[in-house]
Amino acid sequence: MTINSFIKPADRIASFKPYYFATLAKKISKLQENGLDIIKIDMGSPDLPPEKFIIDQLTASAALPNKHGYTPMGGTPEFRKAIAYYYEKRFGVKLDPNSETVGLIGSKEGLFNMTQVLVNPGDYVIVPDPGYPVYSASTKIAGGKIYSIPLLKKNGFLPDLSSIPQDILQQTKVFWINYPNNPTGAIAPFSFFEEIVAFAKENQIIIAHDAPYVDVCFDDYIAPSLLQVEGAKEVAVEFNSLSKAYNMAGWRLGMAVGNANIIGYIHTYKSQMDSSQFAPVIDAGITAITGDQTWLKARNAIYQNRRDIVVSGLKEAGFEVDTPPAAIYIWARLPEGYEDSMSFCNDLLEATGVSTTPGVVYGQYGEGYLRVSLGTKTERIQEAMDRIKHWIKAK
Numbered sequence: 001m002t003i004n005s006f007i008k009p010a011d012r013i014a015s016f017k018p019y020y021f022a023t024l025a026k027k028i029s030k031l032q033e034n035g036l037d038i039i040k041i042d043m044g045s046p047d048l049p050p051e052k053f054i055i056d057q058l059t060a061s062a063a064l065p066n067k068h069g070y071t072p073m074g075g076t077p078e079f080r081k082a083i084a085y086y087y088e089k090r091f092g093v094k095l096d097p098n099s100e101t102v103g104l105i106g107s108k109e110g111l112f113n114m115t116q117v118l119v120n121p122g123d124y125v126i127v128p129d130p131g132y133p134v135y136s137a138s139t140k141i142a143g144g145k146i147y148s149i150p151l152l153k154k155n156g157f158l159p160d161l162s163s164i165p166q167d168i169l170q171q172t173k174v175f176w177i178n179y180p181n182n183p184t185g186a187i188a189p190f191s192f193f194e195e196i197v198a199f200a201k202e203n204q205i206i207i208a209h210d211a212p213y214v215d216v217c218f219d220d221y222i223a224p225s226l227l228q229v230e231g232a233k234e235v236a237v238e239f240n241s242l243s244k245a246y247n248m249a250g251w252r253l254g255m256a257v258g259n260a261n262i263i264g265y266i267h268t269y270k271s272q273m274d275s276s277q278f279a280p281v282i283d284a285g286i287t288a289i290t291g292d293q294t295w296l297k298a299r300n301a302i303y304q305n306r307r308d309i310v311v312s313g314l315k316e317a318g319f320e321v322d323t324p325p326a327a328i329y330i331w332a333r334l335p336e337g338y339e340d341s342m343s344f345c346n347d348l349l350e351a352t353g354v355s356t357t358p359g360v361v362y363g364q365y366g367e368g369y370l371r372v373s374l375g376t377k378t379e380r381i382q383e384a385m386d387r388i389k390h391w392i393k394a395k
């Protein structure tokens with residue numbers, strides 16, 4: 001191999017590590033080659049497909065001759081109208097499709113790019129800990145500074161707004177929140193949304209609400225949108241996604257809605273960055289968000305059953321677990337005597353083939369926890385719980 005010493009990464013990515021799940025996938029492949037039967041309850045990728053009428057729309061559109069060229073950047077006008085329709089119908093929130101919506105290639109892309117369009121080097125970004133890693137990764141790339149705010153069980157996994165020092169607030173540009181929450185499964189009462197919108201106005205900061213789990217709710221819970229708060233659009237943008245809501249994670253369809261200035265910056269940035277999506281995917285997305293929604297109830301019931309299996313399985317194994325009202329994760333405190341989540345999950349994987357996510361991947365306040373995803377067949381989840389129970393008991 002020739003070593004070209006001039007080939008070096010840019011400073012902004014020099015200290016970057018691969019995304020945790022990319023590294024895990026390599027490890028899992030090796031274990032599988034050695035014959036271990038792996039049960040993946042790590043990543044939040046739904047195992048179930050979207051409803052048939054959505055797939056039918058994809059194939060019908062793909063069969064048309066005029067659906068193979070470039071599509072408008074930031075989503076077709078029809079997709080953006082459909083986003084506005086969905087927001088009005090689901091949340092009673094009125095949006096102007098032209099100025100207050102943008103289509104995304106999955107919401108992860110939008111989360112990352114929003115930071116790029118707003119954050120200058122030296123600006124603070126408040127990120128929840130534990131939290132989805134993209135909030136911090138995108139801040140680092142933009143040269144921003146991270147202020148991690150702990151999400152503690154004693155506060156219902158909500159950030160304590162009064163704990164943020166005044167001098168940090170003065171330098172803060174963006175504050176990330178995410179409810180229903182990954183990884184904790186916590187939900188936010190509407191009063192918290194009202195509180196944070198008022199806080200943002202008072203301190204002149206932008207609230208970015210990452211909300212891909214609003215349509216995965218259990219029992220009688222219905223998750224609200226941050227934009228339901230009066231005047232939220234003055235300071236907030238919300239990200240939503242078809243990945244979990246409609247079992248369409250691989251399709252890469254998402255949206256950002258809210259403050260027209262921010263949405264405008266994202267449109268401009270994206271017009272230089274990407275060339276949107278395949279028209280049949282967008283057409284099927286329109287069908288998903290404007291069509292029959294009743295199938296989501298049956299889908300959520302499947303997750304709810306899995307949730308109950310995991311909660312009782314982990315409790316029996318000695319974990320401390322709350323029953324989440326939404327999202328597709330169980331956030332479990334390791335049994336007594338265990339603290340290091342990375343080695344716990346590694347040992348568990350190697351000994352039993354059950355792959356979970358160590359809590360520390362989501363930040364220092366995730367240490368001592370592990371996360372189980374519900375996006376795997378019910379029998380395999382049951383099998384995973386049995387393996388975990390036996391392993392812990394035999395230790």
Ligand SMILES: Cc1ncc(COP(=O)(O)O)c(C=O)c1O
Nearest residue numbers: 044106107108132182241243254
């Ligand atoms: C909190 C959170 N935000 C955003 C995403 C990204 O979703 P997507 O890019 O598939 O829309 C995920 C995916 O797991 C997530 O958990």
